[in-house]
Amino acid sequence: MMMRSYRSILTVILAMVMTFLVSCGSPSATKAPTYTPEKIAQIQTSATRVLELREKMPVLEANIQDENWVDIS
Numbered sequence: 001m002m003m004r005s006y007r008s009i010l011t012v013i014l015a016m017v018m019t020f021l022v023s024c025g026s027p028s029a030t031k032a033p034t035y036t037p038e039k040i041a042q043i044q045t046s047a048t049r050v051l052e053l054r055e056k057m058p059v060l061e062a063n064i065q066d067e068n069w070v071d072i073s
Contacts (some may be wrong), residue, residue, distance in 0.1 A: 035043070
């Protein structure tokens with residue numbers, strides 16, 4: 001019985017110590033990510049390609065259901 005109460009007290013003390021340590025820690029300030037014009041152009045190019053592929057999905061779905069493996073492009 002004594003060991004059980006000792007563990008409970010130890011658990012509470014550890015929780016309090018951890019809470020104290022976490023609350024005293026200060027997060028390091030990080031600069032928000034920024035995109036260069038080149039990166040924005042690359043993202044826009046990729047987005048255009050993704051939209052083109054998304055438009056082809058119904059055709060791809062029909063070819064898969066028909067098991068037409070030759071016309072998948």
